Amino acid sequence: MTATPDDPFRLDGARALVTGASRGIGRATAVTLARAGADLALSARNQAALKETAALVEDEGRTAVLVPGDLAEPGTAEAVVDAAATALGGLDVVIHNAGVLPAQDDGTPTLVPLQDSAQVDWDHVLAVNLNATAALCRRAHRHLTASSRASLVLMSSLAGVAGTPRMEAYGASKAAQIALARSLAVGWAREGIRVNALCPGWTRTDMTSFAYSLEPLSEWLMAHVPLGRWAEPDEIARAALFLASPAASYLTGQALVLDGGVSVPDGGLAGISKPPSPFTD
Ligand SMILES: NC(=O)c1ccc[n+]([C@@H]2O[C@H](COP(=O)([O-])OP(=O)(O)OC[C@H]3O[C@@H](n4cnc5c(N)ncnc54)[C@H](OP(=O)(O)O)[C@@H]3O)[C@@H](O)[C@H]2O)c1
Structure with a gap:
């Protein structure tokens, strides 16, 4: 299907910030928004990887600027938002996608029950996934109010709507993002800012390579x-x-769950057989 200039699924001329844009869902989102006509500010820690994303955005004929930073550091979220708005001349769309699981130094996720987990892991996950989200939203408000097509999307998770044993800190942070999106959606609605959460299920990225590369x-x-x-x-x-697009112009305060049906209870009626759990402890 050929896109037309007034296609509500397009974002022609929009100025968009995507965090966690160095790989995975964030990189795919940046390229998809660019293909729809947006100019991009790209954020993450890894600048070499951000440059690769920027090249993909430019291949789509759009502008890409880098606004790197470590969201675990207080003050970074605000600096990233301001740098993006300055570089692009304002912000219409913010896709806050950066996020972490608790992990070891080599990046392997630490999947242990809460009672066996360390407080420091909880603190880190909450710092990146929640505290930085609040800081980013707080600062984004001043830029989004100046836009006539403002949309903020928080990349939450299926873990925010379903029980996730061994990922309690992650699940709590993602549920909080949904609550934040709902509150901001109502609070900012009369200022013309739509706010939604997006809740992916199991998606093939670096974050989940520990799982899809382990057959059982x-x-x-x-x-x-x-x-x-x-x-x-x-x-x-x-x-x-x-x-983010005008196609969702009446959609705000929602958590859109995109999980291949995981969160739909089938009551066993679909007859899908489940192998035994690979967790032995
Ligand atoms: N994959 C899934 O199954 C799944 C399911 C549901 C929700 N999600 C959510 O989707 C989002 C993207 O996940 P993904 O699967 O694409 O994961 P990923 O491949 O691990 O990418 C995570 C992104 O977040 C950035 N990031 C991590 N820590 C950061 C920090 N301290 N400061 C700034 N940026 C940081 C990373 O960039 P740098 O390392 O370069 O900083 C990277 O760009 C996350 O919020 C995740 O929770 C993923």
Whole structure:
């Protein structure tokens, strides 16, 4: 289908900030928004990887600027938002996608029950996933109020709406993002700012490589996904574009769950057989 200039699914001329844009869902989202006509400010820690994303954005004929920073550091979220607005001449769209699981130094996620977990891991996950989200939203408000097509999307998770044993800090941070999106949606509605949360299920990225590369675990996880497979980052990116675009102009305060059907209770009626859990402890 050929896009037309007044296609509500396009973002021609929009100025968009995407955090966590160095890889995974964030990179796919940046490229998808660029393809829809937006100019991009790209944020994450890894500047070399951000430059690769910028090249992909420029391949789509759009502008890309880098606004790097470590969101675990207080003050970074505000600096990133301001730098993005300055570089692009304002902000119409913010896709706050950066996020972490608790992980070891080599990046392998630490998946242990809360009672066996360290407070320092809880603090780090909450600092990046929640405290930085609040700081980023607080600062984004002043820029989004100046836009006539303002949309803020928080990349939450299925973990924010479903029980996630061994990922309690992550699940709590993602549920809080949904609550924040709802509150801001109502609070900012009369200022013309739409706010939504997007809740992906199991998506094939660096964050989940520990799981999809481990056959018994991947097979067990996918047995719980009615569509029976991992999501690809592009599939999440298209939903982010929808939420950011005029196509979603009456949609605010929602948590859009994109999980291949995991969160839909089937009561066992679909007859999908589940292999035994690979967790032995
Ligand atoms: N993959 C899934 O199954 C899944 C499911 C539901 C929700 N999500 C959510 O989707 C979002 C993207 O996840 P992904 O799967 O694409 O993960 P990913 O491949 O691990 O990417 C995470 C992104 O966040 C950035 N980031 C991490 N820590 C940061 C920090 N301290 N400061 C600034 N940026 C930081 C990373 O960039 P640098 O390392 O360069 O800083 C990277 O760009 C996350 O919020 C995640 O919780 C993912």
